[in-house]
Amino acid sequence: MTAGTAGGPAGAAAPVLEVRDLSVRFRPRGGNLVHAASGLSYTVAAGRTVAIIGESGSGKTASSRAIMGLLPRSAQVSGSVLLSGTELIGLSPRALRRHRGRDVAMIFQDPARSLNPTMKVGPQIAEAIRAHKKVGRAEARERVIELFKLVRLSAPEQRYDEYPHQFSGGMRQRVMIAMALSCSPKLLIADEATTALDVTTQAQIMRLLAELQEQLGMAILMISHDLGLAASYADEVVVMYAGRTVERASVRELFGNVRMPYTSALLGAVPRLDRAAHTPLPVVPGRPPDLSAEAAGCPFAPRCPRAADKCAERRPAFDEHKPGHWYACWYPLPDGPRAVEAGLANTGPSATGGAR
Amino acid sequence: MTEPLLQARELVQEFTVRGQGGVPSAGLKHSGVVQAVSGVSLDIFPGETLSVVGETGSGKSTLARSIMHAPPPKSGDVVFQGTSLTSLHRSSHHGTALRDARRSMQMIFQDPYTSLDPLWSVARIVGEPLVAAGMRDRAKRRQRVSELLEQVGLDMAGHGHRRARELSGGQCQRVAIARALAASPALIIADEAVSSLDVLVQAQVLNLLEGLRTSLGLSYLFIAHDLALVKQVSDRVAVMYLGRLCETGPADEVYAHPRHPYTVELLDAVPRVEQAELGKRPPGDLPTAGQTASPVNPPSGCRFRTRCPRAQAKCAAETPVLGTAPGSGQGHLVACHFPVPAGEPATVSGIGGAGAAADASQ
Numbered sequence: 001m002t003a004g005t006a007g008g009p010a011g012a013a014a015p016v017l018e019v020r021d022l023s024v025r026f027r028p029r030g031g032n033l034v035h036a037a038s039g040l041s042y043t044v045a046a047g048r049t050v051a052i053i054g055e056s057g058s059g060k061t062a063s064s065r066a067i068m069g070l071l072p073r074s075a076q077v078s079g080s081v082l083l084s085g086t087e088l089i090g091l092s093p094r095a096l097r098r099h100r101g102r103d104v105a106m107i108f109q110d111p112a113r114s115l116n117p118t119m120k121v122g123p124q125i126a127e128a129i130r131a132h133k134k135v136g137r138a139e140a141r142e143r144v145i146e147l148f149k150l151v152r153l154s155a156p157e158q159r160y161d162e163y164p165h166q167f168s169g170g171m172r173q174r175v176m177i178a179m180a181l182s183c184s185p186k187l188l189i190a191d192e193a194t195t196a197l198d199v200t201t202q203a204q205i206m207r208l209l210a211e212l213q214e215q216l217g218m219a220i221l222m223i224s225h226d227l228g229l230a231a232s233y234a235d236e237v238v239v240m241y242a243g244r245t246v247e248r249a250s251v252r253e254l255f256g257n258v259r260m261p262y263t264s265a266l267l268g269a270v271p272r273l274d275r276a277a278h279t280p281l282p283v284v285p286g287r288p289p290d291l292s293a294e295a296a297g298c299p300f301a302p303r304c305p306r307a308a309d310k311c312a313e314r315r316p317a318f319d320e321h322k323p324g325h326w327y328a329c330w331y332p333l334p335d336g337p338r339a340v341e342a343g344l345a346n347t348g349p350s351a352t353g354g355a356r
Numbered sequence: 357m358t359e360p361l362l363q364a365r366e367l368v369q370e371f372t373v374r375g376q377g378g379v380p381s382a383g384l385k386h387s388g389v390v391q392a393v394s395g396v397s398l399d400i401f402p403g404e405t406l407s408v409v410g411e412t413g414s415g416k417s418t419l420a421r422s423i424m425h426a427p428p429p430k431s432g433d434v435v436f437q438g439t440s441l442t443s444l445h446r447s448s449h450h451g452t453a454l455r456d457a458r459r460s461m462q463m464i465f466q467d468p469y470t471s472l473d474p475l476w477s478v479a480r481i482v483g484e485p486l487v488a489a490g491m492r493d494r495a496k497r498r499q500r501v502s503e504l505l506e507q508v509g510l511d512m513a514g515h516g517h518r519r520a521r522e523l524s525g526g527q528c529q530r531v532a533i534a535r536a537l538a539a540s541p542a543l544i545i546a547d548e549a550v551s552s553l554d555v556l557v558q559a560q561v562l563n564l565l566e567g568l569r570t571s572l573g574l575s576y577l578f579i580a581h582d583l584a585l586v587k588q589v590s591d592r593v594a595v596m597y598l599g600r601l602c603e604t605g606p607a608d609e610v611y612a613h614p615r616h617p618y619t620v621e622l623l624d625a626v627p628r629v630e631q632a633e634l635g636k637r638p639p640g641d642l643p644t645a646g647q648t649a650s651p652v653n654p655p656s657g658c659r660f661r662t663r664c665p666r667a668q669a670k671c672a673a674e675t676p677v678l679g680t681a682p683g684s685g686q687g688h689l690v691a692c693h694f695p696v697p698a699g700e701p702a703t704v705s706g707i708g709g710a711g712a713a714a715d716a717s718q
Contacts (some may be wrong), residue, residue, distance in 0.1 A: 199582075199625040200622065206627075206637070211639035225554065227555070228627035231632040232631040232636070232637045270584070271585040272587070277587060277589065278566060281562060281563055281588070287524060287557075
């Protein structure tokens with residue numbers, strides 16, 4: 001895995017996860033059908049990190065839970081999710097349970113709520129291992145302590161017999177990572193896994209994940225609202241708005257050559273260390289649309305500064321407009337390398353040009 | 357030089373933590389006295405934004421509350437608009453006198469939903485401070501509420517009758533801002549006021565706060581953990597760690613030339629969009645993998661020393677005091693025996709130190 005590759009995703013490696021036309025709908029009691037996610041398509045290759053970026057309500061969590069089969073039964077899921085070639089959508093709960101934990105694992109935002117508070121931490125992980133592998137208690141314990149060492153928990157033997165409340169937030173997230181890695185999954189889904197942590201702890205966890213990824217070669221699907229986090233730790237970014245994917249490209253291409261106006265608006269609105277103080281942030285008016293009424297046109301059109309009549313009438317297709325760069329827009333921003341908003345000194349136009 | 361709007365001197369705030377049932381218990385290792393704020397002094401000048409940054413448990417929210425005297429600090433003094441809040445509190449008729457003096461100091465909280473009464477209409481929430489200030493005339497009050505809502509980008513007809521649950525997070529925060537403005541404050545204390553909002557909404561609210569600052573001549577005490585966000589709004593910053601100030605100074609100066617190892621570590625950890633041009637962050641644990649010490653029994657001397665890559669014997673023996681670091685600009689103060697040399701690149705890896713290696717080798 002070479003850091004900072006320009007251009008498209010690693011084309012050669014077979015994808016670990018292939019999501020095709022995934023849609024998630026909910027029908028609240030007595031309400032209208034809510035289109036939480038519509039027609040998502042993306043792939044994640046082994047050893048790569050793909051970040052799904054979006055605001056709250058954009059469907060990023062609903063779609064990732066659909067992959068894990070963790071949505072309530074009332075959810076209507078359609079489309080295809082291939083995990084190393086195996087179709088996950090439509091599997092029986094029992095068949096799905098065999099994959100969950102073993103082939104694909106998930107870590108959540110709140111590690112405190114993901115652990116059983118009345119049970120010692122070590123045995124909780126041992127239980128997870130024994131659910132998937134035929135190993136004895138002693139062997140499972142050995143494996144847990146090994147995992148604790150892997151995620152750099154200090155005094156792993158002693159930590160095995162402690163309760164969740166005895167751990168700090170960062171340490172608990174390390175425990176969750178250990179549990180997620182217990183069966184060497186091919187895919188790890190991290191849903192806002194570091195959002196609740198302090199910046200320094202967040203940096204530690206993210207770097208630990210990257211290191212484990214390098215060692216174990218797993219794919220990571222990172223779900224976040226933080227563009228900075230994606231820029232620092234992902235290979236590829238998928239941007240979601242109102243339940244749809246609106247832009248997808250490698251980190252360098254996306255941040256250096258934004259085409260979709262929504263992504264550009266997001267990038268412009270992020271407070272940055274290199275912005276001068278007291279300068280107004282560029283903002284777009286309005287709010288994301290109501291997901292119970294499916295719009296005919298582009299979901300961002302009502303807020304978009306570039307929108308024309310066509311945008312409200314017909315929805316632009318989410319197409320690969322050039323190798324490794326997908327977006328859905330009738331009137332995209334001009335092509336060509338540019339620094340990320342805010343008057344950043346353009347450090348090397350060759351950065352985005354090299355891949356093609 | 358102009359008089360500061362607010363002067364806080366040597367504020368100390370402590371809380372006693374007990375085990376279950378109020379009994380100090382041996383099993384609970386955190387029982388004892390939490391030293392939340394230990395001798396913090398700061399000034400805020402008219403029209404200025406001072407930000408306090410630090411991680412969870414650094415005491416930044418407690419500091420804000422101590423300044424408000426809610427609850428009053430254990431010791432120290434707060435002088436606001438020339439009046440000592442601390443002596444007002446101690447005087448016999450402190451109830452009303454403290455409230456009157458404090459009216460020009462308003463607070464906005466992090467969670468927009470829980471900081472608004474769920475049963476009250478927006479108009480009533482924003483009008484309440486006016487009632488408290490003795491504005492009895494209903495028509496006048498309605499007129500003022502309408503003006504206030506307009507100032508924050510809402511309108512009486514569309515939002516006045518709604519309840520908090522019928523509003524979005526950004527709208528709720530606007531209501532909270534309107535409520536704060538109702539008392540015509542000189543200082544607004546914003547405790548993580550935009551942290552829970554989505555990027556685009558956050559930008560809108562930040563722009564609103566900035567606009568109000570210039571149009572109404574407000575000062576802000578901005579409490580936040582996000583350094584990039586703080587950079588956007590601040591004139592000066594104060595970095596806090598375990599109840600003490602590590603570094604304070606003009607924002608540009610502190611961000612460009614951090615001198616305290618903790619500030620360097622914080623800045624290095626900020627995930628930034630500029631990183632896209634530099635390529636992915638390298639994997640591997642950070643050199644300073646140490647854990648934050650407990651505020652119950654904070655380390656002797658410098659409280660950061662247990663995590664600091666530059667720590668030496670002196671750091672445990674002597675508490676560093678906030679002072680001008682050699683090579684720093686005026687007003688840039690640092691509390692460190694071995695500050696990071698001025699002009700050194702702001703990365704932890706740039707610091708280098710034997711202490712870090714020992715810490716991370718586990």
